[in-house]
Amino acid sequence: QLDMVRLRNVLQAAGRTLRKRGHRRVAVVLPKDVVGKAGAADLARAVTEGIGLSNFDIGSLKTRHVDATTTIDALSIIGLDGEKVASAAIRDAVALTDATNRIREWVNTPANAFTPTVFAEKVKEAVRGTGLDLKVLDMDDMRRLKMGALLAVARGSDEPARMIVIRHNAGPKIGPLLALVGKGITFDSGGISIKPAQNMEMMKSDMGGGAAVVGAMLAIAELKPRINVIGVVPTTENMPSGKAIKPGDVVTGSGGKTIEIINTDAEGRLILSDGITYAVNEAATHIVDIATLTGSIARTLGPLAIGAFGNDPKLMDLVRRAADLAGERLWELPTWADYDGLIDSEIADIKNSTVPWAGATTAALFLREFVDGRPWVHLDIAGSAWQDASELKTVPKGPTGSGVRVMAHLAQLLASAT
Known part of the structure; x- marks a missing residue:
């Protein structure tokens, strides 16, 4: 029962795993059955936000990480139609993800700081x-x-x-x-x-x-x-x-x-x-x-x-x-x-x-x-x-x-x- 909420969640989890393995560039291949579940803009937004949200690090105050993590800074989406509509959605999704991750950092900050x-x-x-x-x-x-x-x-x-x-x-x-x-x-x-x-x-x-x-x-x-x-x-x-x-x-x-x-x-x-x-x-x-x-x-x-x-x-x-x-x-x-x-x-x-x-x-x-x-x-x-x-x-x-x-x-x- 995949929807746009669960797609974001699974990609966020995948992104976190890939970051721990040192990957900075990610390609997401969308199968036909997934492409049929939503429009190009919604899919582009969900994929971009899911991967982008994985860049948040809850352990940012640790002085020594158990797993070295990188930041995913390049994303390719394969299998998506409607390039013009998708491009606009991706651009907006980057701004939305950046704002969300900034706020997650603030919420995660100890009250004394x-x-x-x-x-x-x-x-x-x-x-x-x-x-x-x-x-x-x-x-x-x-x-x-x-x-x-x-x-x-x-x-x-x-x-x-x-x-x-x-x-x-x-x-x-x-x-x-x-x-x-x-x-x-x-x-x-x-x-x-x-x-x-x-x-x-x-x-x-x-x-x-x-x-x-x-x-x-x-x-x-x-x-x-x-x-x-x-x-x-x-x-x-x-x-x-x-x-x-x-x-x-x-x-x-x-x-x-x-x-x-x-x-x-x-x-x-x-x-x-x-x-x-x-x-x-x-x-x-x-x-x-x-x-x-x-x-x-x-x-x-x-x-x-x-x-x-x-x-x-x-x-x-x-x-x-x-x-x-x-x-x-x-x-x-x-x-x-x-x-x-x-x-x-x-x-x-x-x-x-x-x-x-x-x-x-x-x-x-x-x-x-x-x-x-x-x-x-x-x-x-x-x-x-x-x-x-x-x-x-x-x-x-x-x-x-x-x-x-x-x-x-x-x-x-x-x-x-x-």
């Missing part, structure tokens, strides 16, 4: 010469804008928070503005509602959504869709201390809503609320947020798929099509009206955590409160951002860069649709 300040500096380096506009808000800017939710999470850490804002200005002034908002928690201890010690080291990757937004913006700069896009990444640590927020506290977000804190480990939705409000205030017409948000989605879908929630069927359809082009699995989950009331608070407008079931859905309902009724999709990548299940033999392990290519393709699709 990737603080919010470092995150902002990495973005400054990455956007230089791309044509993207960059603004970084500091703590004083956040206080001026009354970002009480983000500042509340940041209180527990000695590392200052940042909000990274990136713009791609290539569409008409009166056209749509796509906002991509990503969670940038560079380390998540859970705060006062502290997490168990087991696997806490993986919380260095809790900035995967924010990193994916940056990666998507870098790819968009290369692909040049004729649309305006703003990337917003609130970034901080979530730490316990004498200054940290506590269960029972009430904070006020930049949109004026009061939020009762039930669980300090439900911090991602807090910082995203101020990020989404910032996008709304910047006149975003379409909003996509992305986050390693809930263990609930990982228990539901495992590491294989992105969980998607939304309020607009047209935008959701574009996101699904973007995921197909990106070679990522995505599954829509409900936000039925039956769930309304789950985030109601007795003492504030809403609360940040609620019943122990439907956790991914209630997180989405919380975020929906801040989109001002605009077309919106929430992508929960808590499962798909990192693959560590040894039982899944055909899926490469490690950080995946989930969402980077999806959001880049979405910008292209939305540009074509308007």
